[in-house]
Amino acid sequence: MILAFRLLVLLLLVFVMLPAAVAIVTAFDSRSIIAFPPQDFSWRWFHRALSYEDFRTGFANSLFVAAVASTAAVVIGAMAAYAIDRYSFRGKATLEALLFAPLAIPHFTLGLGALIVAAQLGQARGWAVVILAHIVLVLPFVLRSLYISLRNTDPRLELVALSLGARPGRVILTVTLPALAPGIAGGWLFAAILSFNEFTASLFVTAQRTQTLPVAMYNYVREYADPSMAAISALYILLTTLVLVVANRFLGLGRVLGTEDARH
Amino acid sequence: MHGTEEALRLDGVTKRFGAVTALHEAWLRVADGEFVTLLGPSGCGKTTLLNLIAGFLDADRGEIFVGGRLVTQTPVWERDIGLVFQSYALFPHMDVARNIGYGLRARGVGRSEAQARVAEALALVRLSGLADRRPRQLSGGQQQRVALARALVIRPRLLLLDEPFSALDRNLRAEMQVELKEIQRRLGVTTIFVTHDQGEAMSMSDRVAVMSEGRILQVGSPEEIYRRPAHRFVAGFIGDATVLPGRLERLDGAAAVVRAAGLAFTVPAGPLSGAAPGAAVSLYLRPEHLQPEGEGLAGRVVSRAYLGDRAELWIETKAAGRLLLRVPGHAALARWPVGAAITVGFAGAEPVAFPD
Numbered sequence: 041m042i043l044a045f046r047l048l049v050l051l052l053l054v055f056v057m058l059p060a061a062v063a064i065v066t067a068f069d070s071r072s073i074i075a076f077p078p079q080d081f082s083w084r085w086f087h088r089a090l091s092y093e094d095f096r097t098g099f100a101n102s103l104f105v106a107a108v109a110s111t112a113a114v115v116i117g118a119m120a121a122y123a124i125d126r127y128s129f130r131g132k133a134t135l136e137a138l139l140f141a142p143l144a145i146p147h148f149t150l151g152l153g154a155l156i157v158a159a160q161l162g163q164a165r166g167w168a169v170v171i172l173a174h175i176v177l178v179l180p181f182v183l184r185s186l187y188i189s190l191r192n193t194d195p196r197l198e199l200v201a202l203s204l205g206a207r208p209g210r211v212i213l214t215v216t217l218p219a220l221a222p223g224i225a226g227g228w229l230f231a232a233i234l235s236f237n238e239f240t241a242s243l244f245v246t247a248q249r250t251q252t253l254p255v256a257m258y259n260y261v262r263e264y265a266d267p268s269m270a271a272i273s274a275l276y277i278l279l280t281t282l283v284l285v286v287a288n289r290f291l292g293l294g295r296v297l298g299t300e301d302a303r304h
Numbered sequence: 305m306h307g308t309e310e311a312l313r314l315d316g317v318t319k320r321f322g323a324v325t326a327l328h329e330a331w332l333r334v335a336d337g338e339f340v341t342l343l344g345p346s347g348c349g350k351t352t353l354l355n356l357i358a359g360f361l362d363a364d365r366g367e368i369f370v371g372g373r374l375v376t377q378t379p380v381w382e383r384d385i386g387l388v389f390q391s392y393a394l395f396p397h398m399d400v401a402r403n404i405g406y407g408l409r410a411r412g413v414g415r416s417e418a419q420a421r422v423a424e425a426l427a428l429v430r431l432s433g434l435a436d437r438r439p440r441q442l443s444g445g446q447q448q449r450v451a452l453a454r455a456l457v458i459r460p461r462l463l464l465l466d467e468p469f470s471a472l473d474r475n476l477r478a479e480m481q482v483e484l485k486e487i488q489r490r491l492g493v494t495t496i497f498v499t500h501d502q503g504e505a506m507s508m509s510d511r512v513a514v515m516s517e518g519r520i521l522q523v524g525s526p527e528e529i530y531r532r533p534a535h536r537f538v539a540g541f542i543g544d545a546t547v548l549p550g551r552l553e554r555l556d557g558a559a560a561v562v563r564a565a566g567l568a569f570t571v572p573a574g575p576l577s578g579a580a581p582g583a584a585v586s587l588y589l590r591p592e593h594l595q596p597e598g599e600g601l602a603g604r605v606v607s608r609a610y611l612g613d614r615a616e617l618w619i620e621t622k623a624a625g626r627l628l629l630r631v632p633g634h635a636a637l638a639r640w641p642v643g644a645a646i647t648v649g650f651a652g653a654e655p656v657a658f659p660d
Contacts, residue, residue: 201395201410202381203381204458214406221397
């Protein structure tokens with residue numbers, strides 16, 4: 041029984057990992073076509089991927105957009121989540137619904153809408169529209185992460201701090217923010233990974249100058265069919281894995297993803 | 305030992321939430337060093353009153369004075385109040401010493417003085433070896449001690465305790481009650497204690513304010529509220545009582561005579577003032593004041609609960625229905641099994657009566 045269960049888990053893992061594994065293995069082929077299985081071993085396409093100018097700028101752009109968008113989303117999300125969780129006010133339900141709405145809207149629609157609005161404002165295809173679109177897309181995930189931290193934090197912590205003579209500003213810095221730190225860190229990380237991988241909306245709102253790595257990869261694939269795509273995919277997977285391993289080491293993945301109680 | 309200075313004064317403090325009046329004109333004076341308990345069932349307004357004193361809520365009417373200073377409009381952080389919650393509310397990201405020192409840092413107390421005071425507070429609650437622990441590494445009782453030390457280290461004008469022992473198991477609770485009372489007496493800190501547990505209120509308090517439905521019904525020593533309840537809610541809420549229907553026979557200065565179950569009882573006249581002779585009243589009898597002998601009502605034991613040192617007998621009588629009687633445990637086992645005949649005597653009773 042246990043053996044059968046283990047086998048099932050193993051099969052599921054193989055199923056999930058297979059496409060990634062195939063892509064990674066293909067990246068080491070020296071031939072100029074994407075083919076499986078590879079015939080020999082070579083770093084050729086990794087060199088190509090790392091030296092290709094569009095990938096280099098795309099990578100830098102993606103890092104920049106992910107950092108700015110997730111930081112902004114965390115600041116906005118923390119304030120909104122705090123207000124929604126701790127206070128009752130008019131339009132609270134509406135605000136909550138609005139903030140979670142991007143989950144239900146296709147990224148394609150969001151990208152197109154952002155592009156049209158930006159064009160109307162004469163801001164088409166600048167950094168601002170890319171970053172704004174990404175903020176909207178990652179906000180629901182940031183909010184969820186912060187909600188979990190807030191629910192696991194006793195509001196009386198702040199009351200006690202106030203009674204001990206701390207002014208509200210000091211209470212926020214010394215009690216509220218540290219108590220929410222796991223949610224903030226987890227939300228930021230989640231947002232950064234999502235933003236870094238986002239393609240559909242980015243395709244609409246980026247220009248040559250602002251194109252992110254996934255968009256650069258898409259453009260490359262339209263012209264070439266060599267394994268450098270597989271190589272960059274492998275690098276992508278490696279980087280994301282590294283980030284998650286580091287996050288798990290310092291934060292605990294369960295806490296970051298909200299599958300585990302943040303108090304323990 | 306209590307000073308004459310007033311540590312807390314409430315002048316007609318009223319709080320409404322929408323259409324609901326959570327607190328109805330609370331008047332209370334607490335002397336310096338006094339231990340006063342706000343006692344009542346959940347929803348009686350005791351927590352609302354505590355939040356008003358702490359400054360977490362704004363009063364709709366009335367004034368609050370702490371140490372003679374008007375604080376009705378003063379923000380929480382300037383009220384000079386130590387607070388302990390049932391949930392402890394320790395800062396999870398700080399060790400024990402930093403938790404306790406929080407109020408000192410907020411007040412800008414110098415580092416060396418703060419260290420000395422934290423050490424002193426740790427010794428006070430007997431946790432000196434645990435300064436470096438995180439809250440989650442402590443037991444419930446230890447966490448409660450840290451919370452108490454954190455509230456006391458700032459030398460507050462007023463210590464507010466909101467059901468601080470409700471989360472502890474029974475033995476630990478009794479131990480913490482004794483310890484808190486000892487610390488409170490030693491430091492002489494004026495304490496407002498909120499609880500729904502009458503045993504806790506009776507054993508620890510100098511005075512108890514009994515609350516119900518947003519009103520303070522009676523403020524008095526534990527003995528006063530037990531032996532001379534001023535309100536029928538107080539008589540029913542504090543301790544056990546057998547209630548007999550009766551009629552007021554006459555009012556006679558400080559005493560009144562009530563006839564119930566065919567017998568005449570002398571009761572304090574206070575709660576009956578305004579009632580006319582012949583009016584229907586309820587007579588409250590304490591079980592330990594009734595005796596299983598002497599002149600009284602004949603009945604039969606219908607239920608017996610043996611509690612070790614004592615036993616509770618329910619006696620079915622023809623004249624007065626069911627009476628609760630408390631007798632020494634060993635005597636109950638030997639003499640009054642269920643079904644035994646028994647006579648309930650009222651010689652030592654100190655009944656009170658309230659108009660219906």
